[in-house]
Amino acid sequence: MITSTRKERERLEREAKILDLARSMLRQVGYHGLSMDRIAAEMEYSKGTIYQHFPNKEEIILALANQALEQRLGMFQQAATWSPKSRERMAGIGAAAEEFVERYPLHFAVEQIIRSASMWEKTSEERRKFMRSCDQRCLQIVSGVVRDGVAQDDLALPANTTPEDLVFGLWSLNFGAYTVITSSDTLEENGIANPIATLRRSQNLLLDGYGWQPLSSEVDYDQVMDQVRAEVFGDEQPNTP
Amino acid sequence: MITSTRKERERLEREAKILDLARSMLRQVGYHGLSMDRIAAEMEYSKGTIYQHFPNKEEIILALANQALEQRLGMFQQAATWSPKSRERMAGIGAAAEEFVERYPLHFAVEQIIRSASMWEKTSEERRKFMRSCDQRCLQIVSGVVRDGVAQDDLALPANTTPEDLVFGLWSLNFGAYTVITSSDTLEENGIANPIATLRRSQNLLLDGYGWQPLSSEVDYDQVMDQVRAEVFGDEQPNTP
DNA sequence: GTCATTTATTGACGCATAGTCAATAATTGT
DNA sequence: ACAATTATTGACTATGCGTCAATAAATGAC
Numbered sequence: 291m292i293t294s295t296r297k298e299r300e301r302l303e304r305e306a307k308i309l310d311l312a313r314s315m316l317r318q319v320g321y322h323g324l325s326m327d328r329i330a331a332e333m334e335y336s337k338g339t340i341y342q343h344f345p346n347k348e349e350i351i352l353a354l355a356n357q358a359l360e361q362r363l364g365m366f367q368q369a370a371t372w373s374p375k376s377r378e379r380m381a382g383i384g385a386a387a388e389e390f391v392e393r394y395p396l397h398f399a400v401e402q403i404i405r406s407a408s409m410w411e412k413t414s415e416e417r418r419k420f421m422r423s424c425d426q427r428c429l430q431i432v433s434g435v436v437r438d439g440v441a442q443d444d445l446a447l448p449a450n451t452t453p454e455d456l457v458f459g460l461w462s463l464n465f466g467a468y469t470v471i472t473s474s475d476t477l478e479e480n481g482i483a484n485p486i487a488t489l490r491r492s493q494n495l496l497l498d499g500y501g502w503q504p505l506s507s508e509v510d511y512d513q514v515m516d517q518v519r520a521e522v523f524g525d526e527q528p529n530t531p
Numbered sequence: 532m533i534t535s536t537r538k539e540r541e542r543l544e545r546e547a548k549i550l551d552l553a554r555s556m557l558r559q560v561g562y563h564g565l566s567m568d569r570i571a572a573e574m575e576y577s578k579g580t581i582y583q584h585f586p587n588k589e590e591i592i593l594a595l596a597n598q599a600l601e602q603r604l605g606m607f608q609q610a611a612t613w614s615p616k617s618r619e620r621m622a623g624i625g626a627a628a629e630e631f632v633e634r635y636p637l638h639f640a641v642e643q644i645i646r647s648a649s650m651w652e653k654t655s656e657e658r659r660k661f662m663r664s665c666d667q668r669c670l671q672i673v674s675g676v677v678r679d680g681v682a683q684d685d686l687a688l689p690a691n692t693t694p695e696d697l698v699f700g701l702w703s704l705n706f707g708a709y710t711v712i713t714s715s716d717t718l719e720e721n722g723i724a725n726p727i728a729t730l731r732r733s734q735n736l737l738l739d740g741y742g743w744q745p746l747s748s749e750v751d752y753d754q755v756m757d758q759v760r761a762e763v764f765g766d767e768q769p770n771t772p
Numbered sequence: 773g774t775c776a777t778t779t780a781t782t783g784a785c786g787c788a789t790a791g792t793c794a795a796t797a798a799t800t801g802t
Numbered sequence: 803a804c805a806a807t808t809a810t811t812g813a814c815t816a817t818g819c820g821t822c823a824a825t826a827a828a829t830g831a832c
Contacts, residue, residue, distance in 0.1 A: 320649050325789060336811045341791070405714040406647040408561045422717055429721055451732065454722030458711070459704065459733030466707025470699070473646040476663055480670055481695030491692065492700030495740025496733060566818060577782045582820070773832100780827070790817080798809070 305343050308333060309357065312350050317396050321403060324351075348409040352417045355404040358397035359424035362390045366431045368522055373514075376439035377502050381511040383432055384493050385518040387464050388486065393523075402469060432457045445502040456500060463492055490515065546584050549574060550598065553591050558637050562644055565592075589650040593658045596645040599638035600665035603631045607672050609763055614755075617680035618743050622752040624673055625734050626759040628705050629727065634764075643710060673698045686743040697741060704733055731756065 311332055315324050326347055330337040344350045369386035373379050391398045410418065436453035439445035447456065467489040471477065477485050494506035552573055556565050567588055571578040585591045610627035614620050632639045651659065677694035680686035688697065708730040712718065718726050735747035 322649070326791080327789065337791080338793085338812075339810055342809080345791090347790075402647045405710055406643045408563070425715065426717070426721055433722070448732070451729075452722045452724075455729045455732070458708070458718070458723045458726060458729050459736075462707035462711055462730065462733070463700065463704045464707065465711060466703035466705065467699070469646055469710070470703055470706060474666065476667070477699070480667055481674070481693045482699045483693075485699060488692075488696045488699050489703065491689070491696070492703070492737060495700075496737045497740075499736025499738075499740035567820080568818065578820085579783075579822085580781055583780080586820090588819075776829105776831085778827105778829070780825100782823105782825070784823100785821080786819105787821105788817105788819085790815100792815080793813095794811105795813100796809100796811070798807105800805100800807070802803100802805090 301343075304333075308340060308343055309350070309353055313354055313396060313400075316354070316400070345414070346412050348412045349414060349417065351400065351403060351409065352413050352421065354397075354400045356417060356420050356424065358394065358400050359421060359428070361394065361397060362386075363424055363428050363431075365390055365523070366428055369518060370431050370435055372518055372522060376435055376442055376444050377497065377504065378509075378511070378514050379435045380432075380439070380497065380502070381494075381514045382518040382522070383435065384460075384464075384490065385515040386523070388490075388515070389519055389523045391468050398468060399472075402472070405465075429454060429457055429461075432460070439502055444504075445500060447500070459496055460493060463496065464489070467492070487512075542584075549581060549584055550591070550594055554595055554637060554641075557595070557641065586655070587653050589653045590655060590658065592641065592644060592650065593654050593662065595638075595641045597658060597661050597665065599635065599641050600662060600669070602635065602638060603627070604665055604669050604672075606631055606764070607669055610759060611672050611676055613759055613763060617676055617683055617685050618738065618745065618750075619752070619755050620676045621673075621680070621738065621743070622735075622755045623759040623763070624676065625701075625705075625731065626756040627764070629731075629756070630760055630764045632709050639709060640713075643713070646706075670695060670698055670702075673701070680743055685745075686741060688741070700737055701734060704737065705730070708733070728753075 308329060311329055312324060315328065315332070324347070326337055326340060329350075330340050333340065344353070365386040366383055369382035370379055372382040404421075433453035433456070436445070436447075436456050440447060440453070447453065467485065471485045482488060490512060491506075494511050498505045498507070549570060552570055553565060556569065556573070565588070567578055567581060570591075571581050574581065585594070606627040607624055610623040611620055613623040645662075674694035674697070677686070677688075677697050681688060681694070688694065708726065712726045718724075723729060731753060732747075735752050739746045739748070
């Protein structure tokens with residue numbers, strides 16, 4: 291018997307509801323406050339039914355993370371076609387990363403949880419695969435821009451260096467910076483007055499270090515990033531909280 | 532009554548034992564497997580006695596993190612006096628960071644936990660302060676090297692940029708890179724064959740971007756880092772696992 | 773050395789949560 | 803209408819955190 295369309299629709303709907311609820315619960319009561327009992331109570335279903343959808347709590351978290359990764363993937367795709375100039379497109383991706391964290395702080399929080407806590411044992415191979423695929427497609431988008439830069443002679447990579455290597459640096463820089471920002475509330479008093487601006491500069495200087503033309507001394511990429519954020523992401527309201 | 536010396540000594544000894552045990556348990560059964568009951572059982576003390584030392588689990592984790600931060604602080608101090616040349620000393624600090632993660636992977640794992648999970652509510656102000664102080668002293672050591680670079684005219688910081696801003700970039704890059712490395716086992720098949728080497732290059736190019744002389748095109752900082760690791764950290768055995 | 777007082781240790785207890793599963797209710801197909 | 807299938811329930815087990823009254827050990831006054 292083929293799965294009835296209505297049934298399947300209802301199932302997916304409820305699954306989405308569970309995830310929405312879990313996300314908002316995560317915001318309100320934090321990671322430790324997130325409990326299956328509470329989800330069940332709030333959903334007005336019994337626990338058993340929730341367990342029909344997700345075999346454990348970790349799987350819910352991973353599903354949330356996957357939503358986040360997918361969301362960012364979309365934003366990267368938008369940003370990666372912004373300008374004909376490769377380095378400006380790269381700046382655009384930086385702007386997208388910024389926009390993502392600011393617009394969906396909870397999504398980033400979930401990503402942090404997933405990337406640090408060890409919760410892999412209990413999760414399904416399917417969802418883990420999806421996560422890898424998001425990571426990979428994201429990486430490909432950005433390294434595609436790098437390849438464009440190389441193709442257009444704006445950039446020459448050092449020996450033994452792949453476009454993905456360059457992206458790994460940017461990725462680390464971004465992820466690390468937002469983690470440090472989130473977890474430390476004494477940056478300002480320690481001489482780091484505007485960490486976001488500093489992250490932007492670090493990215494620019496790293497790319498300058500690679501010799502990606504035109505250098506940040508010649509073009510104001512800060513302005514480019516502001517422009518991307520205003521024109522590409524400016525008028526969209528945060529639909530997924 | 533002044534605290535008896537012997538009593539106090541015994542107390543500290545047991546506290547150290549608890550932390551050692553917690554750390555090795557963390558390695559064996561992961562963050563989620565770490566439980567107060569198990570610690571108590573393994574210590575052959577009752578739970579109540581463990582709670583005489585630490586008011587909750589989070590406090591134990593934070594204490595472990597503080598040990599880790601202190602350890603790294605020491606390594607940074609050693610590395611920061613290695614060479615008369617400011618940029619070489621900076622490379623040395625990079626080498627120390629590398630050595631730290633490789634020699635004490637568990638320490639780094641604890642740091643990741645502390646920086647992502649929200650466990651601040653229950654911990655004592657005292658330990659939180661100690662953590663901040665470690666972070667701060669670490670930052671000061673590294674930004675001190677930056678200041679030396681500026682003083683010796685090897686480096687000129689951009690306008691509105693503090694030495695701490697520069698360090699924030701390196702810090703983010705390192706923390707992010709090791710987190711990504713730890714949490715992703717598909718780097719190689721995605722074109723990032725040697726992430727540690729890539730991290731090194733990213734650091735060098737970032738500093739090149741700042742114009743810190745001599746540039747990595749003139750000096751082989753890779754070799755400097757290997758040298759630091761061999762000569763400064765080479766013959767010390769990993770005493771704290 | 774004895775015993776009262778202080779201090780340390782214990783483990784049973786209350787409460788919260790993850791995950792299971794037999795019993796029950798609802799839906800479906802004939 | 804009713805048998806077969808599928809969905810839902812919530813009591814139940816197991817585990818873990820943190821508490822606290824009861825018990826044991828150490829201390830010091832005499």
